[in-house]
Amino acid sequence: MAESSQHNSEAEELDAKTRLILTGERLFAEVGIQGVSMREIASKAGQGNHFAVQYHFGSREGLVQAIFDFRMQQMEPMRGEMIDALEAKGRLRDARSILEVILLPQLHLDGGTNRSYGTFLSQYLLHGDWDEFGQFGGEAPPQLNRALELLRERIDYLPAAVAQRRLVNVSLMFLNLLVRHVRMEAHEFPETFDDALEDTMEQIVMAMCLPLRLRL
Structure with a gap:
């Protein structure tokens, strides 16, 4: 009893x-x-x-x-499955695929229309001073940490601080689309969400992987 x-x-x-x-x-x-x-x-x-x-x-x-x-814990199973699929296909160095592991599972929280989550996480990212690559408060769960390690290896030509700044920036780009998802579903937009997602992911890959060009 x-x-x-x-x-x-x-x-x-x-x-x-x-x-x-x-x-x-x-x-x-x-x-x-x-x-x-x-x-x-x-x-x-x-x-x-x-x-x-x-x-x-x-x-x-x-x-x-x-x-x-x-x-983050809610997204762990999907991230693990995605990484295993990439490994089976030999695509663990593909930047787009790695960024999809980090970002796309957010679309599946509460049916992919969780505007509160997107708005909250945007505030969370802007709320803290995230100086070390992949560090956002507590310790990242294993599958997310694995994806972040793959991303860091892929962009090892960037200083860690630059890589972290870009990671925050592209995360905010993705979250903006996530927040707009509800409005795009409810109203007529000149593009579909899938088209907007594809275009945004292409922007994200370019923004994350662009070689660093310093002014002399």
């Missing part, structure tokens, strides 16, 4: 944390990372304890990092 009670308690805690993560993501996307109180997030997540965010995550920054980590 005691063991069953412990399992139920753990499940309830996980559910509460997930609700806080999803609610925090939505509210941060709507009003900004600094624009909503922890009390409001707890309330709208259905938590009677106004300090639920602090209890589960320690702070606002802890919740922000937890949202990022939660989404």
